[in-house]
Amino acid sequence: MSNGNRKILGVIGGLGPFASAYFYDLINLHTQANSDQDHLDLVISSRASTPDRTGFIRGENPESPGPVMAEEAKKLQAYGAGVLAITCNTAHYFYNEVAAAVQVPVLNMIALTAQKAAHTGCKKLGLLATSGTVGTGLYQKTCADHGIECMAPDAAGQQALMEIIYDEIKAGRPADVEKFNALTDSLLNAGCQKFILGCTELSLLKKAGHTGAQAIDTMEVLAEAAITACGGTPIGFDWPPCGV
């Protein structure tokens, strides 16, 4: 069911669907390959109907996405997936529930990003993520374990970011790049050396060339780890060190 000793990558996706499609592209673009058959085998469950993650975490939506994601994880494992990835940062709030549902490893985008940031020598990072992700404190705690301070925008900035993520990108509309740049400038001016694109919708801004050199794209971190975990050779990733 795979290329030689390779593992099939199972993707808990659709959270949202544009970000998951870009993740699929990232896997293809960054796997060393000369023909179709050199590429990884994946099975992607793009379950867009999964309840909104931030809505549940903030208590605005009673239906938990956790059991839906755990069920998808079991189905992906049954399909033959040997490694799972979740292409949504906010959804990592339910990581333990998902990981407990299956025997195969589930990559943790938040832990992998904190490791990558530590590896590049960062000490203070901006966090651009949904209010759900910021509120869970997962990035802040995981980064602190690596000696990295993690700083989210102020309340007005966070509100502007939620508009970019929900009212613009997830709604299929163009993102307000100036509004985004004002947010990142503010974080960099406050002493952040880089900023985490801690929502996979924001990875789409990097794809479009709008985020600059200080962005750490969590979806690129996840894609690199997934290619390696499945037995492929990752190519073309660039992780410049943090300036002092």
Place this chain on the structure above:
Amino acid sequence: MSNGNRKILGVIGGLGPFASAYFYDLINLHTQANSDQDHLDLVISSRASTPDRTGFIRGENPESPGPVMAEEAKKLQAYGAGVLAITCNTAHYFYNEVAAAVQVPVLNMIALTAQKAAHTGCKKLGLLATSGTVGTGLYQKTCADHGIECMAPDAAGQQALMEIIYDEIKAGRPADVEKFNALTDSLLNAGCQKFILGCTELSLLKKAGHTGAQAIDTMEVLAEAAITACGGTPIGFDWPPCGV
């Protein structure tokens, strides 16, 4: 397992992986939606390791992709898919084998494209496809059923097209757009009113803006039909009529 009365779309993909990722994008881009939850639920099996289709059809590769595809179809149906799509024209040589393996409908990209071409009033079409697809005669026969003549490039042109598909696009290298334009010019000069992008790798050239207004993109045809079949509302497709 779906949004209301919607069906989950199962995709037999990875043939090749870049084209399947673009198909996923097309589904997302062309489904009327204001939030993640408005989008279709999909499950995509990107089985890049599936044996090469053209290689088998031309007798260069003894391993048939048919049983592999039929097995994926069964697994996608078991996952919950209510409609299946195959994102590779050449693989439609095995359409009957796949359709016979499952109870759910399998969209036929070749039949849908011939219907679409007939609907736009075309009488003579160029066919840009792999030598495998051209050799099966599937497009020629299906178009003839609609009173449409279907013309492939000459031997040298077909060779050039195979280089574009295999040595450039499938290998992750830039396509030679001048070589492609020479092919389409030759078909249009020979009286073709439009030309079929009859290989999903060529849809990537249209995505990049390199194919002009005379292209009928088989993957767009498939995406529109898939969105409708799953209960979504397709938006933003454009099928200009053939000039007389």
